[in-house]
Amino acid sequence: MIVIGLTGSIGMGKSTVAAMFRAAGVPVFDADAAVHELQGPGGILLPAIEAAFPGVTGLKGVDRIALGKAVFGNRDALRRLERIVHPAVHAMRRDFVRRHRSRAILIDDVPLLFEKRGERRMDATIVVSAPAWMQRKRVLARPGMSQAKFTHILRLQVPDREKRRRADFVIDTGTTRFETRNQVMRLLACLRARGIRYCRPCAKSSSTPKPPA
Numbered sequence: 229m230i231v232i233g234l235t236g237s238i239g240m241g242k243s244t245v246a247a248m249f250r251a252a253g254v255p256v257f258d259a260d261a262a263v264h265e266l267q268g269p270g271g272i273l274l275p276a277i278e279a280a281f282p283g284v285t286g287l288k289g290v291d292r293i294a295l296g297k298a299v300f301g302n303r304d305a306l307r308r309l310e311r312i313v314h315p316a317v318h319a320m321r322r323d324f325v326r327r328h329r330s331r332a333i334l335i336d337d338v339p340l341l342f343e344k345r346g347e348r349r350m351d352a353t354i355v356v357s358a359p360a361w362m363q364r365k366r367v368l369a370r371p372g373m374s375q376a377k378f379t380h381i382l383r384l385q386v387p388d389r390e391k392r393r394r395a396d397f398v399i400d401t402g403t404t405r406f407e408t409r410n411q412v413m414r415l416l417a418c419l420r421a422r423g424i425r426y427c428r429p430c431a432k433s434s435s436t437p438k439p440p441a
């Protein structure tokens with residue numbers, strides 16, 4: 229079995245690309261979805277989060293906007309939250325890998341793969357990437373997002389250029405979904421037919437459109 233880490237900075241299209249792998253029949257562990265489950269209604273982390281950040285949980289689970297306000301902008305608070313959340317996510321990941329151990333390829337979709345040195349436990353890594361102007365446009369269109377919050381989150385993340393440098397494979401989302409899906413299918417076909425070592429050289433080029441004038 230090979231486990232491939234899938235990552236990308238905020239708004240780069242990681243969830244969209246993960247869905248493309250899943251639609252192609254590859255099991256995908258979604259760390260973000262795991263966090264949502266752990267923090268959702270009845271989630272097992274609610275008591276610990278409420279104790280550390282009073283007032284941010286309720287019947288619907290964690291109020292993510294309120295918790296985001298408490299941690300984005302305060303590194304100590306963010307570290308405290310990560311110490312609660314990350315071990316539980318790792319346990320869910322281990323369980324997922326165990327359940328799918330008969331499969332040839334697994335995708336591990338991890339937003340903070342390089343930030344938390346998770347690449348060390350992967351057989352290979354994929355970074356999804358788009359031009360910075362497109363990333364900004366996508367992210368600022370989200371409800372509850374502001375330029376200040378976006379800038380802050382970007383500072384917490386390994387820069388896109390560095391992620392691309394470190395990745396084994398880059399998937400370009402600065403193009404049409406059709407072309408992105410083609411990249412996913414080409415990579416998958418190569419991995420299935422030839423294995424990681426022989427697919428690496430073909431995988432780092434990308435062509436993206438220029439920003440609007």
Ligand SMILES: CC(C)(COP(=O)(O)OP(=O)(O)OC[C@H]1O[C@@H](n2cnc3c(N)ncnc32)[C@H](O)[C@@H]1O)[C@@H](O)C(=O)NCCC(=O)NCCS
Pocket residue numbers: 237238239259260263290291292293295296299306309310313317338339340381384385
């Ligand atoms: C603070 C929370 C509740 C805010 O939730 P919200 O739905 O508003 O934002 P979302 O989770 O979509 O994150 C927005 C962006 O911030 C990034 N981000 C989230 N947590 C972190 C972090 N600890 N460090 C750096 N970037 C982060 C995400 O990758 C994403 O690009 C949530 O992000 C959280 O619980 N974070 C801590 C757990 C964590 O580290 N999750 C990410 C990896 S599993």
Ligand SMILES: Nc1ncnc2c1ncn2[C@@H]1O[C@H](COP(=O)(O)OP(=O)(O)OP(=O)(O)O)[C@@H](O)[C@H]1O
Pocket residue numbers: 236237238239240241242243244245339366400401402403404405406408
């Ligand atoms: N070719 C493309 N490939 C992927 N996403 C695209 C493409 N074209 C447009 N998009 C859009 O870009 C946005 C990317 O959002 P997505 O949730 O996939 O990003 P993400 O990297 O998972 O974000 P975050 O890390 O903040 O959770 C979506 O609205 C998606 O529809």
